Amino acid sequence: MKTEDIPAYSIPRLEQIAKLLLEERWLGLTIPIDIDYIVEQEPDTILDYLPGLRAVHGVAGAVISHPQEARFTILVDKEVADGNLSFYRFTVAEEFAHLKLHRKVLETVTSVEEVIQLHEWERYHEIDRNAKWLASALLIPPAPVLEDAHRLYPEMVRRVGFANPEAVKAYVIDRLSRKYLVSPPTMRYRLQHWPVDVLKKIDTAMREELDFLE
Structure with a gap:
């Protein structure tokens, strides 16, 4: 990964991104936020579930690029999806946040194995911190x-x-x-x-x- 691949986001900017997304995709701002519905409105992106993702690979969610089809899949562990609702919702929100914030980086991630490599990258904590903040801002306006x-x-x-x-x-x-x-x-x-x-x-x-x- 190159340093220039990582866009910089201030906290006010992350809050603004969340606000604009909610204004566009969740009119009325009723609580709880339906994060699945918000993700489903993302062009060329599907939300899917994979048994064993967490047990085998140690991650609850991931974003996979399909460059030949010009689309993405947000994957969530099937057991997570069927389990604790708050953990599932935050996982979906966080992976969606990664896609909105770090699309250029994720365009190179085409398998779960490459997701693990990304997690092991020395600067992953920077993009992870921003994604978690945006996820929180989406779920808790x-x-x-x-x-x-x-x-x-x-x-x-x-x-x-x-x-x-x-x-x-x-x-x-x-x-x-x-x-x-x-x-x-x-x-x-x-x-x-x-x-x-x-x-x-x-x-x-x-x-x-x-x-x-x-």
Whole structure:
């Protein structure tokens, strides 16, 4: 791989890409986001399932190029697809994000074996980090999750008061992860960082004994 093959993306740019994709393919922004439906709208791309992908090759998902047909397949392990829904959804979102962000790199990946080689590349962590961020931004858009957090926080502090911010944050994370159909760690990470930053807002509100989030 050549360094110039890797496009650079800032966090604001990744958020913008997610916003534009959702505006184009998921009108109304209803939650949970139907990531399969969004992927199905990608031109010259199919979503398919492969038994043993994770057990044999150690990956839950992959993007395979078919250069002679000018198309891609997003592959997901069959057992993952039939198992934990939040893990499946994030796997689909992450592989789709790779395709949107790193198409030029993926055009050279024509087999699962070449997927493994890509994962072993010394700079893979860079493209993986960007794909994970875009996947999170697609599954957990800022506007609705902020609205939901502002609604849940007062409900919780009325029950437990202001003495235990960790319990309040855990409650908000659990409720939101269930609604958005993502794992609690994925939701926690999203709520910790810009452009959401909800956990910091909760800490501030509880320290000041406010029954609302600013």
